[in-house]
Amino acid sequence: MNIIKAKGYDEMSKMAAAIIAAQALRKPASVFGFATGSTPVGTYRELVRLFGEGLVDFSRAVTFNLDEYAGCPASDPNSYVAFMRGNLFDKANFKASYLPDGMAPNPAAECLRYEKAITEAEGIDLQLLGIGHNGHIGFNEPDDHFAFATQHIKLTDSTIDANARFYNSRDEVPKYALSMGIGTIMNARGILMLISGADKREIAEKALHGPVTPRVPASILQMHPDVTVILAVD
Numbered sequence: 591m592n593i594i595k596a597k598g599y600d601e602m603s604k605m606a607a608a609i610i611a612a613q614a615l616r617k618p619a620s621v622f623g624f625a626t627g628s629t630p631v632g633t634y635r636e637l638v639r640l641f642g643e644g645l646v647d648f649s650r651a652v653t654f655n656l657d658e659y660a661g662c663p664a665s666d667p668n669s670y671v672a673f674m675r676g677n678l679f680d681k682a683n684f685k686a687s688y689l690p691d692g693m694a695p696n697p698a699a700e701c702l703r704y705e706k707a708i709t710e711a712e713g714i715d716l717q718l719l720g721i722g723h724n725g726h727i728g729f730n731e732p733d734d735h736f737a738f739a740t741q742h743i744k745l746t747d748s749t750i751d752a753n754a755r756f757y758n759s760r761d762e763v764p765k766y767a768l769s770m771g772i773g774t775i776m777n778a779r780g781i782l783m784l785i786s787g788a789d790k791r792e793i794a795e796k797a798l799h800g801p802v803t804p805r806v807p808a809s810i811l812q813m814h815p816d817v818t819v820i821l822a823v824d
């Protein structure tokens with residue numbers, strides 16, 4: 591693992607955008623895996639700036655997002671598709687961008703379709719990740735095994751509590767999501783993980799230096815051959 595310590599959120603975001611832009615410059619037809627959450631917002635802002643200045647072009651690049659809430663339409667501002675459009679897709683020129691369809695009538699079939707679409711795109715070149723306080727990546731919650739492929743997941747109470755800040759009441763927070771599996775993420779050729787905030791210091795320590803266990807899903811990244819982590823936790 592290549593672990594970089596950034597001086598703060600802005601520096602982390604600029605470093606992350608530089609790595610993503612470099613990937614697009616090196617391989618214009620890259621397949622990117624993108625993430626939601628507050629952590630990558632600054633990275634997307636910086637990418638939009640680089641694109642606006644003409645320093646990077648995404649017209650041949652394709653993106654797949656990690657996850658989407660089940661039962662959440664694109665018209666819902668809390669949907670991940672709305673988040674991605676607002677922060678990045680409407681402001682840059684990606685060739686095509688995909689997320690799991692949270693409204694699919696058969697979530698299990700949608701998970702299979704999504705996994706197949708990633709395979710048909712010849713896999714992900716660079717997967718961007720944040721981390722949940724319980725060590726989840728995408729929506730792969732702590733469990734007794736690592737989920738292999740994209741699946742329909744019941745969110746834990748701690749994740750529902752964390753997401754409640756975006757809703758009027760806890761009852762409105764989605765309880766299920768469709769998420770790439772740990773296997774999908776581990777198949778990415780390169781991984782860029784961002785960890786920001788003093789409240790993430792403890793889970794960062796466990797994920798990066800603790801035992802590899804499905805109880806801390808992000809700990810599996812220790813086994814991946816090409817991971818860069820940018821930490822802004824001080």
Ligand code: GLP
Binds near residue numbers: 719721726
């Ligand atoms: C959600 C997303 C994750 C993200 C996590 C942390 O659970 N599914 O991909 O990493 O939130 O979000 P934040 O960056 O806001 O702490």
